[in-house]
Amino acid sequence: MRENGPDGVEALPMRYVDVPAAPVGCRDRLTERARLEWWPADGGDPATLAQEFLADHGIALDDLSRPAAHDPRGVCGAALYLSAAAGARTAGGPPGAPTPVPALPEMAVVVYGHAVSPAGPPVDPTPGGWWLGDWRDSWTPGAHADAVAAVRAAIGRGDVYQVNLVGHAAAPYAGDPLPALARLAALPGARYGGTLAGxxxxxxxxxxxxxxxxxxxxxxxxxxxGTRPATTSGRRELLASAKERAEHIMIVDLERNDLARVARTGSVRVDELFAVRRWCDLWQAESTVSAAPADGLGLAALLRAVCPGGSVTGAPKLAALERIAALEPVGRGASMGALGWVGPGRIDLGLTIRTAAADAERLHLWAGGGITWGSDPASEVAEAAAKAAPVRALLAAG
Structure with missing residues (x-):
């Protein structure tokens, strides 16, 4: 576990902070104050460690039911990243296969304060000297299809109702990867577009x-x-698909149950069901579920309730995590976890789908989809490729 306080980071240069969900009005005045990075070998519960570290640095998130205000003169908030493996640990499930990016921590918390003067403009997203090699997938289309068939067999036995399967690919690169990763924020529908680095x-x-x-x-x-190509016929097909709607509602019910564990009794509701929205060249079905936080609910308990996300695990969640650990040959790394912003009176964490990571030598990318009894293996392989294609194309640009 690495922990830096103000003395360890105050010499870092000021730069525009593009952490997903960071306050827009503060991004050019944010300066790093403290950082915590955690790996499983460090021991302990990452959710608890995150809440305690935030409290030690002026961000008290021990009762989310209490109103709190942003202080423009003090600590602004913090970037929070929690991997899928860390989320599985908090949920009591198996962590899955080893990560292909061991340099990447499984949890990172970066606390930011406000600087007196603004930083310079963001880094040019198209610098010279960038090269990205060929992608190498961690499983073949045939192996992916076999995993889909194995999930269908588990569903047939009654072991699970749905499992999300995720594949990984890596490509060598030369140059600075951060500008390439920053370009992902420009993809249409990237509500949680941004970067975090260490x-x-x-x-x-x-x-x-x-x-x-x-x-x-x-x-x-x-x-x-629920996914279809972003065409008129694709939208019509998604809305009419009984298979996609059943899969979607199953996950909505799972999310309702997750929130009910930490919500005020009777406050959970579905505000919107199966709304079709666009991401790049795909239509996707989205619902909104909300609840009032229970009195005394802290960040750690909230993370333990919702991580890893139901839409990227399956139902029942723990049984799905066991299938994932048995079938996926490579760990999920930066994908299928949480990344966003926490601060006084504010939490806004995205699920890290459509997410890439870099180590010193390679870029890494993950994509997948939910498997039900009605899934066709070839179609599931094609859907994962369609989700990865816009990300691959933008990472190679420049």
Whole structure:
């Protein structure tokens, strides 16, 4: 576990902070004050460690039911990243296969304060000297299809109802990866577009999905499940698909149950069901589920309730995590976790789908989809490729 206080980071240069969901009006005045990075070998519960570290640096998130205000003169808030493996640990499930990006921590918390003067403009997103090599997938289309068939067999036995399967690919690069990762924020529908970086690692996110947010005193999650090409016929097909709607509603019910564990009794509601929205060249179905936080609910308990996200695990969640650990040959790394902003009176964490990561030598990318009894293996392989294609194309640009 690495922990830096103000003395360890105050010499870092000021730069425009593009952490997903960071306050827009503060991004050019944010300066790093403290940082915590955690790996499983460090021990302990990452959710608890995150809450305690934030409290030690002026961000008290021990009772989310209490109103709190942003202080423009003091600590602004913090970037929070929690990997899928860390989320599985908090949920009591298996962590899955080893990560392909060991330099990347499984949890990172970066506290920011306000500087007196603004930083310079953001880094040029198209610098010279960038090269990205060929992508190498961690499983073949055939192996992916076999995993889909294995999930269908588990569903047939009654072991699970739905499992999300995720594949990984890596490509060598030369140059600075951060500008390439920053380009992902420009993808249409990237509600959680942005980056987070540390020593020897960086994450770029183009996620459209809200894992958990605190909005107007309510906890909100927006699960996405169901995909078709962004054509007129694709939209019509998605709306008419009984398979996609059943899969989607199953995850909505899972998210309702997750929120009910930490909500005021009787306050959970579905505000919007199966709304079709666009991300790049795809239509996707999204719902909105909200609840009032229970009195005394802290950040750690909230993370334990919602991580890892139901739309990227399956139902029942723990049984799905066991299938994932058995079938996926490579860990999920930066994908399928949480990344966003926490601060006084504010939580806004995206689910890290459409997310890439860099270590010193390679870029890493993950994509997948939910498997039900009605899934066709070839179609699931094609859907994962369609989700990865816009991210691959933008990372190669420049």
């Amino acid at each position: 020593l020897g690692w960086a994450i770029g996110c183009a996620s459209p999905e809200t894992l958990i947010a605190l909005e107007d005193g309510r906890l909100v999650t927006r699960p996405i499940k």
